[in-house]
Amino acid sequence: MPDQSTAMPPLARTWSPAAALNALKTTLGVIAAWGIVLWQQLPDPFLAPVAVLFLQTPYLGASLRKGLMRVLGTLAGAFLVLVLLAFLIQDRWALIGALSLVVAVSVYMIRNSRYGYAWFMLAITAAIIAGDASLEPSMAFAKAVSRSTEAVVGILVVLVINGLLWPRTGGALYDRTYREALTRLADHMSRLGEAVSAGADGRLPQPPKTLRGAPVQLREILAAAALDSGGFRRLQRTYEAQIDGLAAVLGSLMAFGENLRLAAEGERAFLSAPHRTALGSALLDLATAVERIEQDPGAVVGQPSAAALSAAQECLGRLSAAGPEPQGVAESALLHATAFALKGLIMRVERLADAAVALAAGRSLPVAALAAEVRPPLAERMARALPNALVAAVGFWLMALLWIELQWPPFGVIGVTMVIVVVGVETLANVPVHRRARRLAIGGAAGALLTAPVYFAVMPQLDGFLALSLVLFVFYYPILYFFHALPPPRNVFFLGAGLMAILMVQLQPTQTYSAAGYLGLMLSILTGFIVGITLLGIFGGRSPREHLRRTLRDLLATLDRALGDLADRNRPDFVVTLARYEQRLRADLQSLAEIVPMAYAAQTPANDRERIDALLDAVETLLIRLGALQRARARWSEECGADRENNCPRTDFGRHWREAFQITLRELLRTLDQPRTRAGLAALDANRDFALSEVARVDAIRRGGDPPPGAVYILGIAGHYIGVARGLRTLAEALDAIDWAAWRVPRF
Structure with missing residues (x-):
């Protein structure tokens, strides 16, 4: 993932051919939009180039979808304002109240709708048209038509530019x-297989950090690809299943490693050289299957599955014939448990192959193989979106009041609109910690200063649109290059500068130059920025560090509740409940991944980037291990058949572990709430001896005949529980390494 720290990178690191191309597209599009609207003498020509600025993306499909949402939002906003004006034009304060409600609902829906940008445009359009209509009520319909026309012009320009100049698709990056x-993944499997064959039990390799973080990175890219490509959008849930499959293989690999340690260490260790050779060969065969998926997903129909099953059967046969006391697999709980873990790994690779085959054929996986989509509860949706919705409504009302009572700012419509812009830009981000509104405002102030020499000194000397185009190209291109070259949210500064560079040149069909007009427009825009940022700071002005702490706390609390709700693996809705928690944890992890790069602050050098990144890595690893544990429990219940009570008896082994996990999670939560307190691991330490003795006791049963299902279950699942315990210890170390007290600073 790209480094998204707040420090500005050296100029040498900002060079990007893709950014240079995207900046060229955007600059040509903005200039073309200026030419069209000036030629047609539309009343507010700046709207078309502003549309180009906001709609230009690296990918044609994303620009098209965003453009359609802009048109729909603009038309809906215009229609809604015309309806409100028809009934409330004579009652100013009732109209302002109704428009405040419209703005609040729109900002609320930005966070809770997949068409957030359309709602953003609805709010902006409603504010602009209503403001213009308050000055000229008879022109309300004409204003609505002209503004919709200008938006359509900007969209068409973007689509033509993107379609003609090196069109790209986001799916290629995914x-x-x-x-x-x-x-x-294949390389890690190969190294693990070689280590097992060589007998390096205590030095089994762990998945590399880049591999453990791959699911989070892939989900971020998939979100962009789904906007860009209709195929990705249609098969988005199958792609999500593909990413979940990758995480499941990683979790099974980690748990299988723990099972190998159990089978290789202790008094009853049974792995001999033939055992190791069989297991190592199975892992190498699985690595080959993964390589086939990577090389040609369309040609893997049945082949990876057959190779994996063949490797498993060979492994089981060689395990049963090896060792000092040869005996059938059914007579050995420990061998059966090892086979259970290996079969789980094979099954995950098979499902990974199934997803690749389905996507290569352009079809979706069966519904049963897709993760259930669970709508978040109302309280969670309101907590996520309501604060910004209230900020937008209050900001709209406050700016309207200032404009009516104090005649400030000079251009009241622009001031009101900019309040909605800064709040909307902040709300469109998945995580409010990005401080996009503040960066937008600072960039806007810089853009106003940069545009002044062009407006006052250069433009009056020009003759004709061709000369103007050349000057605007030289002026716009560097700003737009850095907008495309820098990662979010650093590029928002240049978005603000580009917005002001378009607004402040004040191009009109009949061009005039006015210092008072320039200063009034600049103050109006900056007033709207200041009001919006101030209200955002009052209602939600937490630092990135505080957002990190709260998001991590929510994630750990969700894990605690999940362990309680999923305690009974035989409950009828176990799979649905697991899917609900997995969806929530995925969202929390994605938010955490966005916050972590912003958490570093130079004034707290103790919390360097390495420690913060280690915290994210520990969380990612823990969630992979826990997900693998719960899926293994679900799989065992599926294999038990209808007679679950007899075939899948409840045991104290898992209950002891889950209780220890929950106690440890609450200790970690206490560390986040009380920064001076270190996380206690006494529950994990106390459970370790019990777990090892229980494994030894169950292993002894294998010498007495056929093991009961509960004994096989304990040995088969033990590696998962031990792996989760290891993950919790790593997370506790990462939490203790952070100086949380140094981050707890007053808001005001």
């Missing part, structure tokens, strides 16, 4: 990143 992840 495919490339996923293939790289598969390559790393």
Whole structure:
């Protein structure tokens, strides 16, 4: 993932051919939009180039979808304002109240709708048209038509520019990143197989950090690819299943490693050289299957599955014939448990192959193989979106009041609109910690200063649109280059500068130059920025560090509740409940991944980037291990058949572990709430001896005949529980390494 720290990178690191191309597209589009609207003498020509600025993306499909949402939002906003004006034009304060409600609902829906940008445009359009209509009520319909026309002009320009100049698709980036992840996965499997064959039990390799972080990175790319490509959008849930499959293979690999340690260490260790050779060969065969998926997903129908099953059967046969006391697999709980873990790994690779085959054929996986989509509860949706909705409504009302009572700012419509812009830009971000509104405002102030020499000194000397185009190209291109070259949210500064560079040149069909007009427009825009930023700071002005702490706390609390709700693996809705928690944890992890790069602050050098990144890595690893544990429990219940009570008896082994996990999670939560307190691991330490003795006791049963299902279950699942315990210890170390007290600073 790119480094998204707040420090500005050296200029040498900002060079990007893709950014240079995207800046060229955007600059040509803005200039073309200026030419069209000036030629047609539309009343507010700046709207078309502003549309180009906001709609230009690296990918044609994303620009098209965003453009359609802009048109729909603009038309809906215009229609809604015309309806409100028809009934409330004579009652100013009732109209302002109704418009405040419209703005609040729109900002609320930005966070809770997949068409957030359309709602953003609805709010902006409603504010602009209503403001213009308050000055000229008879022109309300004409204003609505002209503004919708200008938006359509901007969209058409973007689509033509993107379609003609090197069109790109976001799906290519996803495919490339996923293939790289598969390559790393196959390499890790190969190294693990070689280590097992060589007898390096205590030095079994762990998945590399880049591989553990791949699911988070792939989900970020998939979100962009789904906007860009209709195929990705149609098969988005199958792609999500593909990413979940990758995480499941990683979790099974980690748990299988723990099972190998159990089988290789202790008094009853049974792995001999033939055992190791069989297990190592199975892992190498699985690595080959993964390589086939990476190389040609369309040609893997049945082949990876057959290779994996063949490797498993060979492994089981060689395990049963090896060792000092040869005996059938059914007579050995420990061998059966090892086979259970290996079969789980094979099954995950098979499902990974199934997803690749389905996507290569352009079809979706069966519904049963897709993760259930669970709508978040109302309280969670309101907590996520309501604060910004209230900020937008209050900001709209406050700016309207200032404009009516104090005649400030000079251009009241622009001031009101900019309040909605800064709040909307902040709300469109998945995580409010980005401080996009503040960066937008600072960039806007810089853009106003940069545009002044062009407006006052250069433009009056020009003759004709061709000369103007050349000057605007030289002026716009560097700003737009850095907008495309820098990663979010650093590029928002240049978005603000580009916005002001378009607004402040004040191009009109009949061009005039006015220092008072320039200063009034600049103050109006900056007033709207200041009001919006101030209200955002009052209602939600938490630092990135505080957002990190709160998001991590929510994630750990969700894990605690999940362990309680999923305690009974035989409950009828176990799979649905698991899917609900997995969806929530994925969202929390994605938010955490966005916050972590912003958390570093130079004034707290103790919390360097390495420690913060280690915290994210520990969380990612823990969630992978926990997900694998719960899926293994679900799989065991599926294999038990209808007679679950007899075939899948409840045991104290898992209950002891889950209780220890929950106690440890609450200790970690206490550390986040009380920064001076270190996380206690006494529950994990106390459970370790019990777990090892229980494994030894169950292993002894294998010498007495057929093991009961509960005994096989304990040995088969033990590696998962031990792996989760290891993950919790790593997370506790990462939490203790952070100086949380240094980050707890007053808001005001």
